[in-house]
Amino acid sequence: MTTTTATTTAPARxxxxxxxxxxxGRLLRTETxxxxxxxxxxxxxxxxxxxxxxxxxxxxxGMREPMTDVPPDSIWYGVTPIATYLPTxxxxxxxxxxxxxLPVTFSTFRDKGVLRRLSTTPMxxxxxxxxxxxxxxxxxxxGVALALVVAQVAFGIVRPEQLAVVLGAxxxxxxxxxxxxxxxxxxxxxxxxxxxxxxxxxxxxxxxxGLWTPGPIMPDIVRQIGQFTPMGAAAQAxxxxxxxxxxxxxxxxxxxxxxxxxxxxxxxxxxxx
Amino acid sequence: xxxxxxEVRNLRxxxxxxxxxxxxxxxxxxxxIFGILGPNGAGKTTTVETLAGLRTADGGTVRVRGIDxxxxxxxxxxILGVQLQEAALHDKITVGEALNLFAGFYADPAxxxxxxxxxxxxxxxxxxxxxxxxxxxxxxxxALSLIGNPEIAVxxxxxxxxxxxxxxxxxxxxxxxxxTGVTILLxxxxxxxxxxxxxRLVIIDAGNVVAEGTPQGLIDAxxxxxxxxxxxxxxxxxRGRRELAVLVDRDAEVExxxxxxxxxxxxxxxxxxxxxxxxxPALATADLVPDDVRTVTKSLEDVFLAHTGxxxxxxxxxxxxxxxxxxxxVRP
Numbered sequence: 001m002t003t004t005t006a007t008t009t010a011p012a013r014x015x016x017x018x019x020x021x022x023x024x025g026r027l028l029r030t031e032t033x034x035x036x037x038x039x040x041x042x043x044x045x046x047x048x049x050x051x052x053x054x055x056x057x058x059x060x061x062g063m064r065e066p067m068t069d070v071p072p073d074s075i076w077y078g079v080t081p082i083a084t085y086l087p088t089x090x091x092x093x094x095x096x097x098x099x100x101x102l103p104v105t106f107s108t109f110r111d112k113g114v115l116r117r118l119s120t121t122p123m124x125x126x127x128x129x130x131x132x133x134x135x136x137x138x139x140x141x142x143g144v145a146l147a148l149v150v151a152q153v154a155f156g157i158v159r160p161e162q163l164a165v166v167l168g169a170x171x172x173x174x175x176x177x178x179x180x181x182x183x184x185x186x187x188x189x190x191x192x193x194x195x196x197x198x199x200x201x202x203x204x205x206x207x208x209x210g211l212w213t214p215g216p217i218m219p220d221i222v223r224q225i226g227q228f229t230p231m232g233a234a235a236q237a238x239x240x241x242x243x244x245x246x247x248x249x250x251x252x253x254x255x256x257x258x259x260x261x262x263x264x265x266x267x268x269x270x271x272x273x
Numbered sequence: 274x275x276x277x278x279x280e281v282r283n284l285r286x287x288x289x290x291x292x293x294x295x296x297x298x299x300x301x302x303x304x305x306i307f308g309i310l311g312p313n314g315a316g317k318t319t320t321v322e323t324l325a326g327l328r329t330a331d332g333g334t335v336r337v338r339g340i341d342x343x344x345x346x347x348x349x350x351x352i353l354g355v356q357l358q359e360a361a362l363h364d365k366i367t368v369g370e371a372l373n374l375f376a377g378f379y380a381d382p383a384x385x386x387x388x389x390x391x392x393x394x395x396x397x398x399x400x401x402x403x404x405x406x407x408x409x410x411x412x413x414x415x416a417l418s419l420i421g422n423p424e425i426a427v428x429x430x431x432x433x434x435x436x437x438x439x440x441x442x443x444x445x446x447x448x449x450x451x452x453t454g455v456t457i458l459l460x461x462x463x464x465x466x467x468x469x470x471x472x473r474l475v476i477i478d479a480g481n482v483v484a485e486g487t488p489q490g491l492i493d494a495x496x497x498x499x500x501x502x503x504x505x506x507x508x509x510x511x512r513g514r515r516e517l518a519v520l521v522d523r524d525a526e527v528e529x530x531x532x533x534x535x536x537x538x539x540x541x542x543x544x545x546x547x548x549x550x551x552x553x554p555a556l557a558t559a560d561l562v563p564d565d566v567r568t569v570t571k572s573l574e575d576v577f578l579a580h581t582g583x584x585x586x587x588x589x590x591x592x593x594x595x596x597x598x599x600x601x602x603v604r605p
Contacts, residue, residue, distance in 0.1 A: 020347070022377065022378060022379075022380070023374070023376075023377025023378040023379075025377075026373065026374055026377035027374060027377065030366070030370050030373070030374045033370070034363050034365050034366050034370070037365045038365065112361055112362070112363075113357060113361035114361050114362065114363070116327065116357060116361065117357055117361035117362070117417075119327055120325055120327065120350065120353075120354075120355035120357070121350055121375060121378045121379070121421065122347070122350040122351050122378050122379060122380075122421070123378040
């Protein structure tokens with residue numbers, strides 16, 4: 001200890017510039033290192049999309065044969081089923097950490113008093129939220145990139161017809177799903193509740209995004225409902241961008257609306273204790 | 274006296290209709306170990322959390338080094354180290370990582386390696402938080418409260434859940450920290466801890482300060498004399514109680530005779546400083562040979578009883594480690 005205490009100190013401002021976010025780099029590095037020790041998050045965030053693609057692509061017969069049993073004017077005509085699965089898998093990938101991981105992480109922080117503990121230091125507790133958003137988004141990108149590379153190598157994925165539409169749908173999907181994740185994080189208090197709520201939201205979203213019934217084989221009712229969910233809209237918009245020629249206006253608006261409504265709500269409702 | 278480094282004046286804090294802190298005032302001098310002692314639910318933690326700017330007061334002022342922490346809580350975070358009751362760390366972060374991480378938040382941090390050495394944590398630097406023992410977790414928590422080189426450290430219930438040996442080690446540690454010049458605000462419900470560690474303290478009950486002073490000063494100021502506890506063989510207890518009870522009316526030195534709560538064989542005799550002189554001849558006359566006779570030392574528990582009219586009881590949350598007895602003022 002090198003402390004020397006001034007015994008009679010006049011009231012003084014001790015705040016120095018930079019306080020509040022000082023040490024953020026170290027916080028981000030430490031949180032990343034600690035987070036990587038949680039193998040479940042790492043698996044679901046990075047490997048799951050790829051595992052799913054490869055499993056379905058090689059596990060189900062005919063997934064790699066071009067489809068000729070759809071109407072010739074369909075956007076999927078001549079495309080392999082596994083290629084039509086890709087937009088759905090990507091939509092799932094951008095929602096996995098947002099919905100399954102963030103609410104549990106943040107409610108655990110709240111429950112354990114991590115956020116309160118930070119409040120007593122010069123570091124703002126917001127910093128750890130930002131750090132985990134960064135970690136989750138970067139991990140999501142890594143998972144998506146891995147899935148794309150493996151899909152290219154294993155199946156030779158089709159070049160998107162409208163790359164900009166796919167990218168826009170990806171970004172909007174990311175924003176809307178992370179907004180939903182943050183909204184859930186704001187609402188639930190206990191890690192156990194967070195786990196339950198996250199699953200209750202995540203699996204219906206997967207269904208409506210077509211994880212069990214992708215692209216051509218999706219029942220119309222699922223498509224009709226799914227287009228109003230953030231994950232379903234992301235999958236359909238990327239689908240259209242990948243194989244179609246139209247602009248998925250409705251899906252874009254849906255994702256933007258989820259984001260615009262939920263993100264400010266999440267910020268407003270978030271509790272620190 | 275120097276200007277107080279911490280000053281709390283007429284603090285009040287309510288949660289809905291529940292009054293957590295009614296009216297609490299005290300001042301802490303630089304370099305002392307100042308105790309906030311009271312039973313669970315007395316308002317101790319609320320007081321220090323408000324002091325640290327984590328809660329909004331309903332009335333009164335709280336100042337740390339002259340800074341109103343209600344108006345400007347951020348201004349004291351570099352000089353006020355806080356150890357909260359609960360653990361508040363990731364299960365998977367290691368001791369070394371946690372200290373390095375927190376060191377990064379402060380303008381002029383202490384050396385994590387030095388702190389680990391001082392708190393006997395060096396050997397556990399790579400151990401994850403979840404794998405630490407209770408004592409190691411507490412030591413890490415103390416280390417984290419000191420990592421910013423604070424002028425004041427708030428230590429809240431720091432030995433709860435520790436075994437007696439770990440508790441005594443922690444006490445020594447707190448004294449060592451104070452010797453480095455850090456003012457310590459010690460929140461505890463544990464009488465022995467306050468008596469052993471604090472230079473001065475306030476006793477808080479139901480949101481109010483009921484006593485303030487040095488531990489010995491508070492004990493010395495107590496009215497009244499002595500308590501002697503006599504233990505009889507089981508077959509003699511009833512006769513012994515009857516023989517001694519006679520003394521209350523007969524002898525001015527004896528004021529009360531009563532069985533000790535929770536004991537079948539012990540009788541407590543209270544009276545003046547000379548109560549023993551009255552007691553022994555009476556036993557001799559009746560030919561009652563006690564198994565044990567001892568005088569009861571007054572403690573902060575008696576101070577609490579004298580000021581609140583209630584025996585000190587801490588609540589059931591840590592009954593396994595704390596042996597604070599509520600025996601109507603008699604401590605066997």
